[in-house]
Amino acid sequence: MELDTVLMSRLLTAMTLGFHIIFATLGVGVPLMISIAELIGIKKNDPHYRLLARRWTRGFVITVAVGVVTGTAIGLQLSLVWPNFMQVAGNVISLPLFMEVFAFFFEAIFLGIYLYTWDRFNNQYIHWVFSLPIIIGGGFSAVFITTVNAFMNTPDGFTTENGTFAAVNPIAAMLNPATPTKVFHVLTSAYLTCAAILAAITAFMILKKKTTDYHKKALKLTLTLTFIFAVLTAIAGDSSAKFLAVHQPEKLAAAEWHFETEEGADLLLFGWLNDAHEAVGEIRIPNFLSFLAYGDFNAEVTGLEETPEDKWPPLWVHYMFDLMVTIGFLLPGVALLYFILSKLKKRNEHNKGMLSLIVLSGPLAMLAIEFGWIYAEEGRQPWIIRGYMTVEEAATSSPYIGLMFVLFLALYIVLGTLCVVTLRKLFRDNPAEEELEKHYPSFEKDDES
């Protein structure tokens, strides 16, 4: 019975986070895209870009609302579902949680201002400036929350006395070893995902025979951003792997099915494990794990054998890791292909195949975020605070947790469905062409092509 409570607690939290992370990622990344579009629009005096910013914002507020309510849910669930964790962790890591509220507050205030003041100022830069606090607030929300997650992986900033935390240094806890690479990875991947999703939406519209200048400009912009942030995400991912090799070797080893400590370790892609813990049917890249971990093909990489078996993360995280990395390489490839096609005179970069690939890359990017987080969380198991407290010790003892799981499942189904329905209705009832005429009537109609 006790194990069931723990399992249900984990499932409830996994579900809430899995749902929230979609909207949290959009909340961090989309404001940057909006701001860039508006800035280009003002600089070039091109209503297309400003309309783009306007329409993205309109969709964005719907997702923000879901992000706010699910964020409130996970914030409270930390205490409701993991009371023992919050009691202990609250002593050491509550500072960034606290600051996150301020960052979000800051963001919410300026989002309200930005949303309701489109045509209120004669100087258009004033309105654009209001987008900056939204980007900063959203970015810092991600930074603060990520430091908490980093702390769970590499707890720091305290000493232990008689089983309780003493001599707490909140700043050191925040700036624990996992923080720099994790923050870098979370931010770049959020920007990448948002750019890819906006590109996917645009490509989808073009596929539906809306090949206007407005859509072409939007596609080019979003794919440029996809490419830039994909490169940055790859760098961030690489530094995360190098961090893991040193500070959390069992997590990297589990992802790579790397059982024995050895020099010149191979990188394994996909495959499966037989009963003797040997990989079968995998793609093997010789010595590449050593290179990934230390930038040296012959470096020694710690294997799982150095961790007691009851403290191993589940070995299926290998697939999560591989899927995340594969998608991470696919996304810049798609963007690059588009730009190559557009440079070749004979080729049409707006052909069906190319557009379908771009459409696909949006959901794939979001999936990579999910895979990445599943890897991050499962790879830390069985710990909730690595080395100090297991998830089993942290969970609630309340017998009603299963019922709560069902209630929240229903809630997320309703929210998810209504969010999609609302967004579709919003844009279908209000096509870009009509809106362009409404807001910028003087703009010459060279739109059809």
Add this chain to the structure above:
Amino acid sequence: MSYEMIGIFVLWIFLYGYLIVASIDFGAGFFAFYARITRQDHVINQLISRYLSPVWEVTNVFFVFFFVGIVGFFPETAYYYGTALLVPGSIAIILLAIRGSFYAFENYGSKQSTVYMFLYGATGLLIPASLSVALTLSEGGFIVEENGVVSLQYLELFTSPLSWSIVALSIVSVLFISATFLTFYASRAKDYPALKLVRKFALFWSTPAIIAALTAFIFLSQHNRGHYESMLDLWWMLGLSVGFFMTTAWLLYQGKYYGMAFISVMLQYVFAFFGYGIGHYPYLLDPFITVYDSATHESMGIALVTAFIGGLLLLIPSLILLMKLFLFDADYVKGKK
């Protein structure tokens, strides 16, 4: 003042802030629904949505701030309240989620349906009711700890007159505070038909508000004698609260100085809320946790207070800008922008 005291003081101020802004929001939802079913929605719903549109997320933050802050300053609260409040807390989250997201779906998305108005109105009353459970629990007697397992005594909670009187108090307070604010807002907007209606609401809910407060006080005396007696020691605060209640009612009745009426209702609740809170001292949860034995490490307490001051320096100018642009921009209030 020690950092624990600064912590609880700041948190209590924020909870008071949430009480006021959330009451305005929740009550407005109920009035909007009521106006819809009595076919008076054309009179006031424009006014309500103009006020609420820019501020609903800000309201939510007050709440998040409070619960993140209390776990930060007093981590023990997570252990006791976290376990005990799993069910009522989850219900409150779900209601808040429905309210917040539906609000966005309807207002930024499409036209308003009656189903949505019903949910908006119903959650406006149910959320304060479910959140008020936390205050009831803090009085003690509903949470037991056996062999290190904390559990909530549901039967006792549901059969306790105290708990129902607190629920009733929370609902009527929400309606009274909200109606008084809307009266002030309508008078600022010079929207006389709306003013007439919301003033009627405010006057109507004034009497139940004071009766519910007195009832809850009487049941408190039966449930937690110690708390009741410490509150009696603060008789002057309770007296001031009643005094401001009478001032509010009188100003509303006179039909002048609605701004003063709203300030007066805020003061009424300041004194009642702080009288209640100071009387509760030193317990955060009677008898398990006090302000002192549950406080976080000093270094964390100082870091939190510092972060709080830094945060306020950032937020206050931002909030002033928000208010300048919307709440106190006469043209905006009147619906010209």
